[in-house]
Amino acid sequence: AHANIGVVGLAVMGSNLARNLASREGNTVAVFNRSYEKTADLIAEHPEAGFVPAQTYEEFAASLQKPRTAIIMVKAGAATDAVINALVEVFEPGDIIVDGGNAYFPDTIRREKAVRETGINFVGAGISGGEEGALHGPSIMPGGSDESWITLGPILRSIAAIAPEDGEPCVTHVGHDGAGHFVKMVHNGIEYADMQLIAEAYDLIRRGTGKSPAEIADIFAEWNTGELESYLIEITAEVLRQIDASTGKPLVDVILDQAGAKGTGAWTVQTALSLGVPVSGIAEATFARSLSSHPEQRDVAQTLPGPDEEFTVTDGDGFIEDVRRALYASKIVAYSQGFDEIRAGAAEYNWNIDLAAIAKIWRAGCIIRAQFLNRIADAYVENAELPVLMTAPYFVDALTRGQSAWRRVVATAAAAGIPAPAFSSSLAYYDGIRADRLPASLIQGQRDFFGAHTYKRIDRPGTFHTLWSGDRTEVEAEDTH
Numbered sequence: 001a002h003a004n005i006g007v008v009g010l011a012v013m014g015s016n017l018a019r020n021l022a023s024r025e026g027n028t029v030a031v032f033n034r035s036y037e038k039t040a041d042l043i044a045e046h047p048e049a050g051f052v053p054a055q056t057y058e059e060f061a062a063s064l065q066k067p068r069t070a071i072i073m074v075k076a077g078a079a080t081d082a083v084i085n086a087l088v089e090v091f092e093p094g095d096i097i098v099d100g101g102n103a104y105f106p107d108t109i110r111r112e113k114a115v116r117e118t119g120i121n122f123v124g125a126g127i128s129g130g131e132e133g134a135l136h137g138p139s140i141m142p143g144g145s146d147e148s149w150i151t152l153g154p155i156l157r158s159i160a161a162i163a164p165e166d167g168e169p170c171v172t173h174v175g176h177d178g179a180g181h182f183v184k185m186v187h188n189g190i191e192y193a194d195m196q197l198i199a200e201a202y203d204l205i206r207r208g209t210g211k212s213p214a215e216i217a218d219i220f221a222e223w224n225t226g227e228l229e230s231y232l233i234e235i236t237a238e239v240l241r242q243i244d245a246s247t248g249k250p251l252v253d254v255i256l257d258q259a260g261a262k263g264t265g266a267w268t269v270q271t272a273l274s275l276g277v278p279v280s281g282i283a284e285a286t287f288a289r290s291l292s293s294h295p296e297q298r299d300v301a302q303t304l305p306g307p308d309e310e311f312t313v314t315d316g317d318g319f320i321e322d323v324r325r326a327l328y329a330s331k332i333v334a335y336s337q338g339f340d341e342i343r344a345g346a347a348e349y350n351w352n353i354d355l356a357a358i359a360k361i362w363r364a365g366c367i368i369r370a371q372f373l374n375r376i377a378d379a380y381v382e383n384a385e386l387p388v389l390m391t392a393p394y395f396v397d398a399l400t401r402g403q404s405a406w407r408r409v410v411a412t413a414a415a416a417g418i419p420a421p422a423f424s425s426s427l428a429y430y431d432g433i434r435a436d437r438l439p440a441s442l443i444q445g446q447r448d449f450f451g452a453h454t455y456k457r458i459d460r461p462g463t464f465h466t467l468w469s470g471d472r473t474e475v476e477a478e479d480t481h
């Protein structure tokens, strides 16, 4: 037994992660795949890695030093359970099983509990960054016990992406059991929102100014040198500049406009609904993908009327700058909402999550990597208990500078009949959360009217009910609703 780490599942993610591990000083990597061909191919193609191949789970366990540490990279769901069950048979108390796949966090909580009963440690680790990340350095979000982090921490730190600002590896022990997969889920939700906001910005500029995709690519490339600097803005410019070889048209004009989804955005929204956290930006982004993917409805709905007036922008450059500011303001809201969900999840599941550390490990290796995450980390370093991220001084300043442009863009989009669901819902959230009074008082009145759900008063303690179907006097009520 001389491997210090093992990988189970050698499809694209697992083999890249195994190669990443093998390339680090001091690691010897055991590899196993259900069907042996993938193992054989990997060791044949990468003799430099010095992999220790195994044909059975028994051989795999025998090739690992104790405490044995293995990372599973298989298809999320039943395959993960099958591999866990097989490893539990051949591992011993104190060993560590890591699931690096895209598991749904309640599954991770369940698996951690079941595996812990055998004395073996189970760690659900969100791994972000796709194939390239797995090979060169992903952002890693591990949950699991403190005990497993002692062994696992140095290994994961050695393969994680490195934040350019301070050279810190993009990995932290997020919290116990499902905390890592929970945070990875919210990461993906934020990614949905960020992508939708960028897409809306592109659409507004294109339809507002008539600029070509290549010209808009230049605008995004320019934006990428400022406060919006991020991987997603960078690749947006690349995609917009691409010309389709077969038609000579911009590629974006020949790609079918129906966005796919693998479900992590929906998980983020479903979880937020149960936690009572308004992640409206992520929800709109998820729904916008759903809306795009129903051609049968979009076809019939084309008969619906749009605005009477033709949409024209007189000051093109001014409009583009407004869109940039609206994009930044909406992005602040999307991240503020995402971090709110992490805060609420931590409270619900008893995870001690350091929000500044989460912002820091997203600075490299993952899809949402951006300059901006440094500002979020600063905000939480300054005040770890910040109730609303966008109320940190830096963001207040950015929103103060951007809010009038943001309002103009949302108003223009509405008047022009251009859908901007994420821009407009972010603005509505912003105005809702900063409002002195909300019409929620009226909702409470309605609820009391039809269901005697009672209400509280602003001027004295207690719970009250109006006798709506009687003489409409107010009575004190039991606080049961």
Ligand code: NBP
Pocket: 008, 009, 010, 011, 012, 013, 014, 033, 034, 035, 038, 073, 074, 075, 076, 078, 079, 080, 082, 083, 100, 101, 102, 103, 127, 128, 129, 130, 131
């Ligand atoms: P896949 O998700 O395509 O899974 C294929 C692997 O699962 C193969 O190694 C296959 O073995 C194995 N497997 C299956 Br299917 N059923 C099994 C079973 N019952 N027992 C043992 N092994 C089984 O691989 P992938 O695309 O490399 O993704 C791996 C994980 O990483 C997934 O959870 C995925 O969601 C996640 N992922 C993450 C990112 C990211 O950016 N973070 C990107 C892509 C994927 P076989 O060769 O014998 O069929």
